[in-house]
Amino acid sequence: MTSSGPHWYLFDYGMVISTAPAPEDWRLLEQATGLRELAAGTSPYWERREDFDAGRLTPAQYWGSVLGRDPVPAEVEALEELDAAQWAHLNPRTLEVLETLHGEGANLALLSNMPEGMSRRYSTESSWAHYFSKLYFSGQMGLVKPDRRIFDRVVAGLGAAPEGIVFIDDNPQNISTARELGFHTVLHRSGTDLPAELAGRGR
Template identity: 65%
Template structure:
């Protein structure tokens, strides 16, 4: 079987839509029941206010107050945070298989995700997937988010790696373009990609 990794490289993964899949219809229905709002459409307040939440500018209370139009109480806030975390917890088995192989090969693995701080702390404490990574970088904790070049510079410095020695896998074309401009190797993770084949091709 072909190797997926090359010695000396870091493999830097995004989380949402790479390691995780998109929220399922049942997740949006649960949020609908909890809020009375249809939050799935792109123009909904869930998405309109998400950037500040992901960047660490808004606390959970500030974010959900903006989404709802009124401040939730502590119990409802906990419920909304639970539902939000559950919505993004569905994992892509193909990506997990690739991570398993990379780990067995001894590859250097890191993660860079635009994710609210509390959600990232929850996943780090409770989920299994962080075990694949020796470095975890989250926008909400850093106060920086993709595609800002500063977050890529921060990660490269933390990894003690030259950008050209980092393979960045992400589903967002803007993030990919920003990383490429800085010299990172990149893989755009689309819904049809064969990530195993793509990494094997690059490892030759």
């Protein structure tokens, strides 16, 4: 890279640092809600997830939309616990990359579509948050990827030019928007050799 200013690695969380929820996770959530096939993309779990990720719904409103009724506070708390647990499974290969980059003194930031409550939980309780000097979460920002405005805010927050940022994400739409803005990008898949993809970048 030849851009001026600091260089950053900007990581997504879900399906990059974390892995997909396990079948057992979905089963526990289905038991708690009395619903079936919540993992399916057309299920009530996903129907208003973007609004939840964007901070437009409270936990009670979101889980009410999933359940189809008003939940009591204890239900909301239990469902929030299950939801946080199912997205907390970590990808050891990505963690190795983070450990290496952190040890080299690289600038690491995170940008994730994530509800506010989950993001605050992970920020304080997770084993990975300490790798990052900047954490950006959609639920706290009121915007979700791939909205260009969320990338603009991150660029401003990092004090870097877009071409000084390597963005790693599993969603092609997010990657496309970032690339249009000038970011260097890595589309993360299950077989991605992340060390090879990042070799020579971000310096």
